[in-house]
Amino acid sequence: MESSTFVLFGATGDLAKRKIFPALYNLFTDGKLSGPLSVIGLGRRELTNETFQRQVLDSLRTFSRRPVEDTAALQNFLQAFEYSVLDVGRPEDYVKLLGHVQRREEKLGLPQNRMFYLSVGPEFFGEIAGNINASGLGNTKGWKRLIIEKPFGRDLQSARVLNESLSAAFAEEEIFRIDHFLGKPMVQNLEVLKYSNPVLRALWQNRYIANVQITASETVGVEERAGYYDKAGALRDMFQNHMLQLLMMMAMQLPKGSTPEDVRSKKRHVIRSVRPLLPEEVAQHVVRGQYAAGEMRGQQVPAYTAEPGIAATSQNETYIAARLWIEDPLWNDVPFYIRTGKRMKEKSTRIVIEFKEPFNDVHNKNRNKLPLDPNLLVIDIGPHEGISLTLNTKNPLQHGKLEPVSIKHEPGNPDVPEAYENLIYDAMLGDATFFAHWEEVELSWQWVQPIIEATADGSLPLHLYPAGSNGPAAADQLLGEFHWWLDEPENAEPARVHRTAGIEPEVIRPGA
Ligand SMILES: NC(=O)C1=CN([C@@H]2O[C@H](COP(=O)(O)OP(=O)(O)OC[C@H]3O[C@@H](n4cnc5c(N)ncnc54)[C@H](OP(=O)(O)O)[C@@H]3O)[C@@H](O)[C@H]2O)C=CC1
Numbered sequence: 001m002e003s004s005t006f007v008l009f010g011a012t013g014d015l016a017k018r019k020i021f022p023a024l025y026n027l028f029t030d031g032k033l034s035g036p037l038s039v040i041g042l043g044r045r046e047l048t049n050e051t052f053q054r055q056v057l058d059s060l061r062t063f064s065r066r067p068v069e070d071t072a073a074l075q076n077f078l079q080a081f082e083y084s085v086l087d088v089g090r091p092e093d094y095v096k097l098l099g100h101v102q103r104r105e106e107k108l109g110l111p112q113n114r115m116f117y118l119s120v121g122p123e124f125f126g127e128i129a130g131n132i133n134a135s136g137l138g139n140t141k142g143w144k145r146l147i148i149e150k151p152f153g154r155d156l157q158s159a160r161v162l163n164e165s166l167s168a169a170f171a172e173e174e175i176f177r178i179d180h181f182l183g184k185p186m187v188q189n190l191e192v193l194k195y196s197n198p199v200l201r202a203l204w205q206n207r208y209i210a211n212v213q214i215t216a217s218e219t220v221g222v223e224e225r226a227g228y229y230d231k232a233g234a235l236r237d238m239f240q241n242h243m244l245q246l247l248m249m250m251a252m253q254l255p256k257g258s259t260p261e262d263v264r265s266k267k268r269h270v271i272r273s274v275r276p277l278l279p280e281e282v283a284q285h286v287v288r289g290q291y292a293a294g295e296m297r298g299q300q301v302p303a304y305t306a307e308p309g310i311a312a313t314s315q316n317e318t319y320i321a322a323r324l325w326i327e328d329p330l331w332n333d334v335p336f337y338i339r340t341g342k343r344m345k346e347k348s349t350r351i352v353i354e355f356k357e358p359f360n361d362v363h364n365k366n367r368n369k370l371p372l373d374p375n376l377l378v379i380d381i382g383p384h385e386g387i388s389l390t391l392n393t394k395n396p397l398q399h400g401k402l403e404p405v406s407i408k409h410e411p412g413n414p415d416v417p418e419a420y421e422n423l424i425y426d427a428m429l430g431d432a433t434f435f436a437h438w439e440e441v442e443l444s445w446q447w448v449q450p451i452i453e454a455t456a457d458g459s460l461p462l463h464l465y466p467a468g469s470n471g472p473a474a475a476d477q478l479l480g481e482f483h484w485w486l487d488e489p490e491n492a493e494p495a496r497v498h499r500t501a502g503i504e505p506e507v508i509r510p511g512a
């Protein structure tokens with residue numbers, strides 16, 4: 001990796017504190033950052049370098065996955081951080097910043113490689129990119145790269161406008177659009193899981209798969225983000241980006257090679273092949289929900305509309321579920337069910353693949369139908385990673401009665417890199433494999449656009465669900481003959497009992 005200067009817009013903000021500083025620290029501690037580290041933090045408030053470094057240290061103490069010990073290495077890390085005041089709309093601040101960057105490059109003997117990380121509101125992305133160019137900051141003898149945060153636009157039109165303004169200053173291969181779900185180790189593992197295991201590789205198709213369920217349920221509510229969330233909702237906050245990225249990663253075919261373009265072209269193929277939603281069909285395939293008051297972990301929690309900063313009349317969705325199909329020989333006729341919501345029973349990001357039961361169909365005429373449960377492959381992405389496969393076996397103690405057993409792998413090492421570490425590291429290497437290409441973003445907006453329109457014209461109803469539940473009942477009906485697997489029973493202690501519908505509850509013992 002070539003060393004570079006890391007220029008962080010929004011260095012006084014929440015994301016920098018919670019994710020970016022700890023990620024840099026852990027990369028530094030792992031020796032993954034080559035050459036002298038140089039980080040220039042930016043924001044409007046006046047801070048000295050010392051105050052900024054203290055803020056960085058506080059953030060590490062609170063959010064780093066590793067304990068922070070007072071060592072010479074920690075001091076070296078903190079010394080790498082300097083601060084400059086910059087208002088995104090003031091061109092003269094960029095000229096000042098250029099001087100600062102150049103002085104640091106000369107002092108530390110750094111090549112003119114510059115990483116610009118925009119951890120600011122998306123309304124500033126275009127303006128900052130333009131000013132980087134106009135000020136000469138982007139005029140380097142080395143490389144320049146731009147990391148941008150989500151959300152990338154509010155709809156198809158605004159995303160296109162934003163992309164045009166970025167493209168005027170940066171080439172596509174210089175733009176790294178962060179989707180932190182792509183940095184999660186189990187998401188990065190999906191391709192290997194599918195294609196390095198001949199058993200799964202053979203089964204990864206419509207001949208054997210009955211349906212696929214992708215869930216990201218959260219227990220948190222709107223938290224401190226009312227201003228942003230009430231305008232975004234679950235569709236823009238999670239669905240258009242993270243959930244559709246999970247879909248692409250799950251369904252993409254084996255790339256020809258391992259370059260970013262090889263992988264991204266397969267992902268593009270998936271999102272391009274998702275059957276478009278016709279305006280009159282949106283309500284048939286999509287369910288919007290909003291949490292009502294309820295009970296979580298024995299505590300009463302307020303309705304979304306009673307949260308601070310949210311209007312009592314808000315019609316914003318905190319939950320969304322959709323049923324979709326991928327029109328491709330590999331996936332024809334396999335329904336994909338995707339859902340995400342806040343204030344749900346369990347915090348869990350998970351893909352469940354339900355396999356078909358061919359033997360029941362084939363042998364039904366000649367023999368009694370076996371009470372088979374479908375084989376399930378469960379890929380737990382977070383907060384705990386794991387892979388499990390449910391198979392049917394005979395129970396020798398119960399007259400050979402069939403029962404499902406689960407073969408599980410739960411990685412024991414809690415010290416795995418965080419998504420942001422993986423992604424910042426890749427961006428430093430110039431590897432865009434796990435970043436969203438513009439065309440993926442555009443095609444994702446294109447698919448959700450009819451949902452945005454149906455929401456705006458009131459043709460997509462909003463279903464209330466109690467906080468602490470598994471979401472609105474209407475989302476169960478989306479599945480028709482199937483049902484959502486592994487939802488926590490409403491009256492169970494969280495993360496203790498998993499129900500596989502149709503079979504006895506399986507008690508997951510601590511440490512099992
Ligand atoms: N926080 C999170 O968990 C997540 C955030 N994101 C995205 O990351 C980005 C940053 O979010 P977050 O850190 O939460 O936001 P915050 O509101 O906490 O921070 C915003 C940052 O932008 C700076 N800023 C605001 N206005 C200006 C301006 N005119 N000129 C220069 N700097 C300015 C602020 O600095 P100052 O006030 O000093 O000017 C501050 O450092 C957003 O795009 C958000 O959508 C994405 C995923 C998760």
Ligand SMILES: O=C1O[C@H](COP(=O)(O)O)[C@@H](O)[C@H](O)[C@H]1O
Binds near residue numbers: 218237238349382
């Ligand atoms: O991007 C976002 O993701 C988080 C959920 O991420 P996770 O890694 O904790 O699963 C979500 O809470 C937030 O609303 C959204 O902006």
